[in-house]
Amino acid sequence: KLSQRQDDVYQVELSLVNVLIDMHMKGIKFDRVAAQPLLDQAVRGRMGLDNVITSEVEKTGFEQWEKRGGVLWKPTCKECRNGSKKREGCIACGGQGKLPPVRKPFNSGSADQVRALRYDHLGLPMTRYAQGVQEWMIEAGKVDVDDASGATDELALLQLQQRHPIIPLILSRKKMKKDAEFLGKWLELSEPDSRLHTQFANTTVASGRLSSFDPNLQQVTRGRRHLFVPDEGCDIAAGDMAQLELVIAAYMSKDPVMLEALSKGWDLHRIMAEEIYGTPWQQIAKDDPRRDIAKTANYMAGYGGGWRKLIEGVEKFALKNPERAL
16 A cells, blocks of 8 residues: 555656657747847946946956966966076066066956955955854854854845945846846757757745746746747746645645635635734735745745744845835
């Protein structure tokens, strides 16, 4: 007799494999003609923004020099090649044999350079630490403060975007780079037959949801959906089962509040907002920022994100949507 888990594998997961293989083999038609100018535009925009960032960085007086093996690198003169006799009369290097150190061009995509600019040169406060280091770890002596480097992720940049004009520029550059990478990957993979043959995985994501890769077609923004074209006589539909994980959580936990809300068709995110803010859920509109924050709390709780992840999620929402933040 099969266990419930084994039965689920045979009845659900394995029976889905053939469907996923068919979907992979058939693929989805991709409008390469419309995508190429969008990629060109994204690349040009990123390059233009790089020039603006470089100009702004130069205004601050920030400088970094090339190093080789951790030592300041001075290139060898090509004329005398630092020969003991030749360099004495060498005009190119003035008898030094070595040229002056080479200044490293600023690269806003380099975490090390962004970190050096932001923390060491501009002196902006270190609001977050890299590699998962938390403030309490330093206070408890688990991590030496001298070994903790400042974070350069999106939240770390958002926290100080009002402190210096370069920070919002770097944030914009990150978004442009991500958009260009998506478009470039789609064009590359669709080259053979103008179709994208994404690979599906049905047992990878912890939540049990279907995932895809090479390319990931579950992160397509609304502004890029028009690039995916239905075959002749067909249509493409976008659908989503709202609050699916919360429905599952309600039935698994037998939580009376959640079950009552589901049976009456109430919005579970607004129910959570009532628990957080004390305002009756009927008075909380669907576009109310309190609902967005409650939604973050619901999914963090469902996926075991912990209170730190919850705080980070709420803070990121508020910083990215200041007009809607409470």
